[in-house]
Amino acid sequence: MSDIIAIRGMNDILPDETPCWQLLERTVAAVLGAYGYGEIRLPVVEKTALFKRSIGEVTDIVEKEMYTFDDRNGESMTLRPEGTAGCVRAAIQQGMLNTPRRLWYAGPMFRYERPQKGRQRQFHQTGVESFGISTPDMDAELIVLCARLWRQLGLTDCVALQINSIGNADARKAYRDALVAYLQEHLEALDADSQRRLHSNPLRILDSKSPETQAILDNGPTLKDFLDEESNADFARLCELLDAAGVAYLVNRRLVRGLDYYNKTVFEWVTDRLGAQGTVCAGGRYDGLVQQLGGKSTPAVGFAMGMERLVLLLAEQGVEADASTVDVYVVAVGSDAELMALVATERVRETNPQLRIMQHAGGGSFKSQMKKADKSGARVALIWGEDEVVAQAVTIKSLREGDGERLQQSTVPLEELDSTLCAVLAP
């Protein structure tokens, strides 16, 4: 094998897998369309400062996971590690925030991490962002939209919704201080990671996987008790709306998100079918981010879903996407036959643009070409040889069980190719 291979964690998605991706992408686009969201296409590279200012300087993403480099002018650029920052930047820059906006985007994101199941360095997210609406009906819409998507994909049974409110900045600050003060007293008993996070990102300790740490937290201050009145009211309303819509959820008071810009409502759709990577879709409010990035104060909510993880879930659930690529395979032996086949099939493509017709290339015997026809998965073979050339005709042969009864094999004049083919392929 050559020594020039793909970069670690940046995978090829092969023809075997793309039908599943296309099914997912089609469904996502259709659901978002059904709620009136507009697609926005964003650059993959942005100025490094954008991510530092939005995601947060002390997050793992910014500290050690970004693909950052200087361009030829010496300016620091970064391959986007997530989509919200760029979307907010575009919304501000393009003057889109004078009225509420519902937007979505899809594409590759980049994070320098060790690859494992459901995680790679180049991965794909579809993100949804809503600007200009501060009320919890907006939060509910996003969640209800997700639920519809899972239903359409057949994933309802394997994902579960967790929600929480992390309050406004003041409430979080107050809680953070109380939490740090409490944990300081139990420093010895905390796991090593949590000790480290105590100074960098104490809220993250809440979802530590260590049972000992969780036990300590049980007796500590809870975020809920520090929430501001508005956050509490909005959260209650969100629950009410979800109940009415029949969307089941679990209130997880220890749910916090890793990115600095979140406030108030946060949510996560999780699964237990993907090994260590439980989160399949997650988001929340970020009412302060637009202003923080230089726009006028604008409330916003959004979420992103991990496409690789959803593809894995679909596969795990046995969801089958139609993988066939060919309806008709054209066999032609001899140069006159090849010529007649080319002309005739081009004419068929003209009148039946929806038909997927693969013309054999590269010569070979009838036998070898028929093998290719069978392997292609086509339902029908069109056959040209010396006899057909002389007779100005074409042989049509069914290759599949069910179709065999309709027509096994027959030779018809060229003029009848179109009508005969349609009759054989009719559902």
Added chain:
RNA sequence: GUGGCCGUAGCUCAACAGGUAGAGCACCGGAUUGUGACUCCGGAGGUAGCGGGUUCAAGACCCGUCGGCCACCCCA
């Protein structure tokens, strides 16, 4: 960044106190005239990830390195 397991044909995998490699699938060809699938026969395909070391001899043992998978961390 840390840890565990792994790296033999295109793919999935074997073998053997250490004696220079094999199967299945896939691929190509054939089983009398121009026809696929099932069957049968034949063929091609590997500098054993790479580099060192031990040995008369290494794919097998040791070291390093690169890569893969899974987990930690973190996140979608």
